[in-house]
Amino acid sequence: MMARSWEPWHSARAMRCISCGHVHGLREVIYRCGACGDLLDVLYPRPAEAGASLAATFRHRQSSDRLVDRSGVWRFRELLPFYDDESQIVTYPEGNTPLLDAPRSSQYAGLRRLRFKHLGFNPTGSFKDYGMVAGVTQARILGMRAVACASTGNTSASLAAYAARAGLAAIVLVPETGVSFAKLSQSLDYGALTIMVRGDFDQAQNLLRRLAPRLGIYILNSVNPFRLEGQKTVMFELLEQLGWRAPDRIVVPGGNLGNSSSFGKALRELEDLGLLSKRPRITIVQARGAAPLSEAYESGHSERLVTVHANTLATAIKIGAPVSWKKAARAVDWSDGWVTSVTEQEIADAKAMIGRDGIGCEPASATTLAALRRLAAEGTDEQVDPDENVVAILTGNVLKDPDYTVRYHQSSLYEEYRSETRMIDHGPALASAFANPPVVVDATEAALAEAIETRLHMR
Ligand SMILES: Cc1ncc(COP(=O)(O)O)c(C=O)c1O
Numbered sequence: 001m002m003a004r005s006w007e008p009w010h011s012a013r014a015m016r017c018i019s020c021g022h023v024h025g026l027r028e029v030i031y032r033c034g035a036c037g038d039l040l041d042v043l044y045p046r047p048a049e050a051g052a053s054l055a056a057t058f059r060h061r062q063s064s065d066r067l068v069d070r071s072g073v074w075r076f077r078e079l080l081p082f083y084d085d086e087s088q089i090v091t092y093p094e095g096n097t098p099l100l101d102a103p104r105s106s107q108y109a110g111l112r113r114l115r116f117k118h119l120g121f122n123p124t125g126s127f128k129d130y131g132m133v134a135g136v137t138q139a140r141i142l143g144m145r146a147v148a149c150a151s152t153g154n155t156s157a158s159l160a161a162y163a164a165r166a167g168l169a170a171i172v173l174v175p176e177t178g179v180s181f182a183k184l185s186q187s188l189d190y191g192a193l194t195i196m197v198r199g200d201f202d203q204a205q206n207l208l209r210r211l212a213p214r215l216g217i218y219i220l221n222s223v224n225p226f227r228l229e230g231q232k233t234v235m236f237e238l239l240e241q242l243g244w245r246a247p248d249r250i251v252v253p254g255g256n257l258g259n260s261s262s263f264g265k266a267l268r269e270l271e272d273l274g275l276l277s278k279r280p281r282i283t284i285v286q287a288r289g290a291a292p293l294s295e296a297y298e299s300g301h302s303e304r305l306v307t308v309h310a311n312t313l314a315t316a317i318k319i320g321a322p323v324s325w326k327k328a329a330r331a332v333d334w335s336d337g338w339v340t341s342v343t344e345q346e347i348a349d350a351k352a353m354i355g356r357d358g359i360g361c362e363p364a365s366a367t368t369l370a371a372l373r374r375l376a377a378e379g380t381d382e383q384v385d386p387d388e389n390v391v392a393i394l395t396g397n398v399l400k401d402p403d404y405t406v407r408y409h410q411s412s413l414y415e416e417y418r419s420e421t422r423m424i425d426h427g428p429a430l431a432s433a434f435a436n437p438p439v440v441v442d443a444t445e446a447a448l449a450e451a452i453e454t455r456l457h458m459r
C-alpha cells in the first residue's frame with residue numbers, strides 16, 4: 001500500500017479524519033468523521049519539550065508519590081494532553097508492565113534475543129487498561145452518564161472496572177458463547193450491566209454503534225480514538241525500558257487492530273520528537289480463522305479489507321471485521337512491517353512454550369511467538385533474521401483463559417468445542433445479596449435497547 005502522508009501534530013487540539021483530513025472539535029461526541037465516515041486521530045500541537053529533556057521528565061516521575069505520576073499512562077501525559085486539568089484524570093494506576101527475557105521461547109523461535117513486554121500485568125489483567133483509562137477520562141470530561149462496549153471479554157472487564165472507579169454506569173455486550181468465564185466474572189463483579197448477545201462480536205459491535213447515540217451512552221470500543229491515545233504509552237514505556245534504543249521488530253497480536261494502530265501513532269510521534277533511533281518493523285499476527293488484514297497483505301491488496309466470519313479458540317481475537325484496520329495498515333506501511341497469521345496448533349504450542357519460561361499468557365498473545373517461529377525458521381511470507389532484536393507484546397494474563405490451558409495440557413483441546421461449567425448442587429445455597437446476573441438478549445436493537453433502558457432507569 002502507498003504510505004499515506006502522516007502529519008503527527010496539529011495547530012490546536014482536535015480530532016482529524018485519517019482519510020479526508022476533516023477536523024472535528026476535541027469535545028464532540030463522535031467516533032468517526034462527520035464528512036466521510038472514516039476513523040479519527042486525536043491530535044495536539046507539538047509539545048514544547050522534546051528529546052532527552054522530555055525523556056528526563058518522564059523518568060523523574062517514577063520516584064513521585066502522586067498517582068498520576070506513577071501511572072504508566074499518565075507519566076507520559078505531555079503526549080496525550082486531551083484533558084484540561086489534572087483533576088479530570090482517572091487512574092487506577094495502570095501500566096508499568098515488565099519487559100521479560102524468555103530464553104526458552106527465544107530458542108523455540110530460533111532467535112538470538114526475544115523479549116516479551118507483558119501487558120497482562122495490568123489491574124484487570126490485559127492491555128486494555130492502558131486505553132480504557134484514557135477513554136473513561138474523556139467520558140468523564142464529556143459528562144456522559146454511561147459508557148459501553150462490545151467485547152470479546154477483556155475490554156468489558158477493563159471498562160467495567162474503570163467505570164466503577166470513575167462512578168459511571170457501565171454496559172458491556174459480549175457474545176453469548178465463547179467468552180471465557182474468567183473475563184465474564186470480572187464484568188459481573190465490577191457491577192457492569194453484562195449483556196450476552198445471541199450473536200458474535202461483530203454483530204454486537206454493530207448493534208451498539210447504531211443504538212448508542214439514541215440512548216446517550218458513550219462507546220469505548222477501540223474505534224474511540226481516545227482509547228488509542230492511552231494505548232500509545234505501551235510504546236513510550238517500552239522505549240524507555242530499552243534506554244530509547246528501538247528494537248528491530250515489534251510483534252503484536254491483531255484482533256480489532258487498535259493496539260497496532262496506537263503503536264504506530266506512538267512511534268510516529270517519538271520519531272518526530274527525536275526519541276526513536278530507528279523504525280521498528282510493526283508485525284501484526286492474526287489467528288488463521290480471523291485474519292482479514294493478513295489476507296489483504298498476502299493478496300497484495302492491503303488497501304481493501306474483505307471481512308470474514310471469524311473462528312478461533314483464541315477468542316480475544318475472534319474478530320472478522322476489524323474496525324481500526326486502516327490505522328493498522330498505516331502503521332505497518334510506515335514501519336515497513338508485515339501482517340501474518342498462524343494456525344490453532346501453532347498458537348497452542350507457542351502458548352505452552354511461553355508458559356515454560358515461567359511467564360504464561362492467554363492464547364491470543366501466543367500468536368506472536370507462533371509467528372516468529374515460522375517466519376524465522378521458514379521465512380514463508382516474511383523473513384525474520386535470527387539476529388534481529390525482537391520484542392513481542394503479550395496482551396493478556398495466563399489466568400484469563402484457564403479452560404484452554406488445562407485442556408491443552410490434558411490433551412483435550414479441540415478446534416471446535418463448547419465448554420460448560422458445571423457446579424454440583426451441594427448443601428444450603430448462600431444468599432447472593434449483591435448479585436449482578438448477565439442478561440441474555442437476541443441480536444436485535446429492540447431487545448438490546450430494552451435491556452439497557454431498564455438498567456439505566458434503575459440507577
Ligand atoms: C488478549 C488480547 N489480545 C489481543 C487482542 C486484540 O487487540 P486489538 O483489538 O487491539 O487488535 C485482544 C482484544 O480483545 C485481547 O483481548
Ligand SMILES: [Zn+2]
Nearest residue numbers: 017020033036
Ligand atoms: Zn473524513
